Amino acid sequence: MNLKLENISSIENNTLQITGSKSETNRLLILQALYPNIEIENVSNSDDSKLMQRALRSNEVVIDIHHAGTAMRFLTAYFAVKKGRETILTGSKRMQERPIKILVNALRQLGCAISYEKKEGYPPIKILGRQPISNQVTLKANVSSQYISALMLVAASLPDGLVIILNGKVTSVPYINMTLSLLKDVGIAGTFENNVITILSNNDDLSQKVRVESDWSSASYFYSIVALANINDSVTIGSYKKESYQGDSALIEIYRDLGVETSFDDNIITLTKVSNEIRLPEGLDLSNSPDIAQTIAVTCFGLGLRCYLTGLHTLKIKETDRLEALKTEIEKLGGSVTITQDTLRLESSKSIKADVSIATYNDHRMAMAFAPLALRNSLYIENADVVSKSYPDFWSDLKKLGFKIL
Numbered sequence: 001m002n003l004k005l006e007n008i009s010s011i012e013n014n015t016l017q018i019t020g021s022k023s024e025t026n027r028l029l030i031l032q033a034l035y036p037n038i039e040i041e042n043v044s045n046s047d048d049s050k051l052m053q054r055a056l057r058s059n060e061v062v063i064d065i066h067h068a069g070t071a072m073r074f075l076t077a078y079f080a081v082k083k084g085r086e087t088i089l090t091g092s093k094r095m096q097e098r099p100i101k102i103l104v105n106a107l108r109q110l111g112c113a114i115s116y117e118k119k120e121g122y123p124p125i126k127i128l129g130r131q132p133i134s135n136q137v138t139l140k141a142n143v144s145s146q147y148i149s150a151l152m153l154v155a156a157s158l159p160d161g162l163v164i165i166l167n168g169k170v171t172s173v174p175y176i177n178m179t180l181s182l183l184k185d186v187g188i189a190g191t192f193e194n195n196v197i198t199i200l201s202n203n204d205d206l207s208q209k210v211r212v213e214s215d216w217s218s219a220s221y222f223y224s225i226v227a228l229a230n231i232n233d234s235v236t237i238g239s240y241k242k243e244s245y246q247g248d249s250a251l252i253e254i255y256r257d258l259g260v261e262t263s264f265d266d267n268i269i270t271l272t273k274v275s276n277e278i279r280l281p282e283g284l285d286l287s288n289s290p291d292i293a294q295t296i297a298v299t300c301f302g303l304g305l306r307c308y309l310t311g312l313h314t315l316k317i318k319e320t321d322r323l324e325a326l327k328t329e330i331e332k333l334g335g336s337v338t339i340t341q342d343t344l345r346l347e348s349s350k351s352i353k354a355d356v357s358i359a360t361y362n363d364h365r366m367a368m369a370f371a372p373l374a375l376r377n378s379l380y381i382e383n384a385d386v387v388s389k390s391y392p393d394f395w396s397d398l399k400k401l402g403f404k405i406l
């Protein structure tokens with residue numbers, strides 16, 4: 001499905017209910033599989049969460065988790081410690097290019113039996129579930145925090161809990177803290193101090209009810225829309241918490257510099273365009289919130305603002321190489337972008353070409369990040385249904401704001 005977004009000059013103020021965080025949901029689904037009396041409210045309707053639910057219900061040997069990174073990593077740890085279960089975990093073509101060796105090696109240290117079905121270091125993998133023989137593991141922490149969260153999620157179900165020692169600079173730290181916070185919410189004790197995570201074993205019949213906060217990464221597209229809208233334009237979205245577990249709530253501070261003010265009314269937030277005096281800090285470090293890098297780069301492009309984003313080393317191994325994809329698509333629109341392994345520099349530009357067709361590379365965030373540019377010029381979004389990976393209602397929500405989508 002290719003969509004045309006007509007140029008619009010303003011938005012209609014409206015209130016939207018955003019689906020639950022896919023990161024929180026996919027953690028809680030693993031915990032619920034281990035402790036069946038846990039209750040989850042506001043479950044994400046994302047494909048990635050549906051795939052996770054389906055995988056956890058499945059009795060098949062082969063489980064295909066398509067593009068869902070968290071499902072791939074969390075289920076690897078889950079099935080590895082499930083005694084007697086044989087599983088082959090596979091995924092999309094891109095998933096077969098996303099590395100998993102660090103997690104597999106960590107699980108092997110615990111005595112788990114995992115082998116590669118095709119390329120060493122990548123899915124598909126064959127897992128023979130076993131009870132671990134050790135309660136301590138060491139792994140590299142600078143490639144993906146998902147490997148670490150995966151181990152943390154199964155840790156309390158092991159007879160002696162787990163001590164996880166992290167090597168090197170830890171990336172995407174808020175996601176590790178999110179895992180720890182959710183473990184605590186369901187009644188599991190743990191600490192994360194000086195690169196050592198300790199999770200205590202827990203065999204109780206945990207039965208807490210946990211409410212998933214709405215997805216902050218999905219909120220980023222509304223921050224971008226409001227930043228590109230007119231003074232006093234606003235969008236109201238729910239349900240969000242002032243003290244979020246999601247690192248992407250850094251949007252509040254980042255977009256304040258781009259003229260957007262956030263106000264809380266209980267758990268509903270209103271984003272309002274308050275200023276045209278805009279400037280991002282030089283060298284904005286996004287290593288704690290990699291998923292909003294595309295949104296911010298495209299907002300700056302739409303505002304004609306230069307920006308220099310750093311800490312982007314994980315972007316190359318996500319749904320696509322997001323650095324290459326951003327450069328290619330922004331340059332099609334007339335922008336100028338320089339990338340390295342972990343940075344992106346965008347030059348300021350005065351105009352945006354009309355009717356450019358944006359390729360999305362099977363990456364939901366490419367589609368959603370470029371859509372707000374309809375406030376500057378008409379454009380096409382290719383394979384627009386990719387948004388369902390995290391936010392199936394994205395296009396219908398945009399229509400509620402007055403976007404003209406054909």
Ligand SMILES: O=C(O)C1=C[C@@H](OP(=O)(O)O)[C@@H](O)[C@H](O)C1
Nearest residue numbers: 023070144145146172175290314
């Ligand atoms: O744990 C999670 O829920 C996630 C962690 C991040 O990945 P990395 O730790 O690989 O950067 C993030 O990009 C991803 O969308 C979700």
Ligand SMILES: C=C(OP(=O)(O)O)C(=O)O
Nearest residue numbers: 067068069070291318319
């Ligand atoms: C990187 C992402 O997801 P995952 O790694 O879980 O596929 C994302 O949602 O932007």
